[in-house]
Amino acid sequence: MNGSFPNSGQYKRWFQTCQQAPFGAFSGRAAFFLDGLLRFLIPWGRQPKPAFWPVKPLCRMATQLCPCGYFGSDSRRCKCTPGQIERYLSKISGPLVDRIDIHIDVPAISFSKLRSKSSQLDSAAMREDVVRARDVQRKRFGNDKPMTNARMSHKQVRQFCELDQACEMLLKQAMTEFGLSARAHDKICKVARTIADLSNSENIRPEHIGEAISYRRLDRKL
Numbered sequence: 001m002n003g004s005f006p007n008s009g010q011y012k013r014w015f016q017t018c019q020q021a022p023f024g025a026f027s028g029r030a031a032f033f034l035d036g037l038l039r040f041l042i043p044w045g046r047q048p049k050p051a052f053w054p055v056k057p058l059c060r061m062a063t064q065l066c067p068c069g070y071f072g073s074d075s076r077r078c079k080c081t082p083g084q085i086e087r088y089l090s091k092i093s094g095p096l097v098d099r100i101d102i103h104i105d106v107p108a109i110s111f112s113k114l115r116s117k118s119s120q121l122d123s124a125a126m127r128e129d130v131v132r133a134r135d136v137q138r139k140r141f142g143n144d145k146p147m148t149n150a151r152m153s154h155k156q157v158r159q160f161c162e163l164d165q166a167c168e169m170l171l172k173q174a175m176t177e178f179g180l181s182a183r184a185h186d187k188i189c190k191v192a193r194t195i196a197d198l199s200n201s202e203n204i205r206p207e208h209i210g211e212a213i214s215y216r217r218l219d220r221k222l
């Protein structure tokens with residue numbers, strides 16, 4: 001690696017920040033949200049010497065799919081040409097896309113939903129689901145470490161993500177159609193395993209694989 005490691009002062013400040021964060025107890029975990037991904041990529045690319053930090057981050061990133069920002073919108077018409085869109089999206093490198101676990105479309109919120117007083121999202125119920133799925137994973141990996149499906153090695157993917165014939169067919173079709181990499185293959189299996197855990201299902205079923213494939217949005221042609 002050509003990058004620089006943080007010095008002791010930087011590391012201390014980073015560690016203190018982690019301890020103060022709500023999930024700091026998960027030793028060296030951190031969460032980031034990069035809104036407007038393409039704005040970040042350009043300055044990063046000009047950095048002569050990237051820094052490497054001893055952290056396994058949960059990183060969320062967001063970007064528009066075209067220069068005008070309305071590609072796929074129901075409310076406004078996108079004025080970009082296919083060439084403009086292709087050039088715009090080519091700023092996101094394939095290796096970066098390949099390393100992202102889940103990429104999805106987030107549609108604009110309609111006026112009626114914005115004004116609605118009833119919320120479909122119940123944070124407490126969602127938290128219960130996550131805690132239950134974490135419990136399943138703790139039992140699966142047989143230790144008290146915060147090991148998750150996302151951290152599975154290729155060998156563990158083969159061990160814990162058994163697929164029946166229907167699942168195999170779906171995955172094979174997606175790999176061929178979208179030209180997916182071995183890394184994307186493992187990511188689909190891991191996400192499908194987590195969807196199955198959230199559904200209280202011991203086995204990965206075709207609907208779990210199908211949903212995991214649908215989360216490879218940037219691997220598909222627009």
Ligand SMILES: [Zn+2]
Nearest residue numbers: 066068078080
């Ligand atoms: Zn556009």
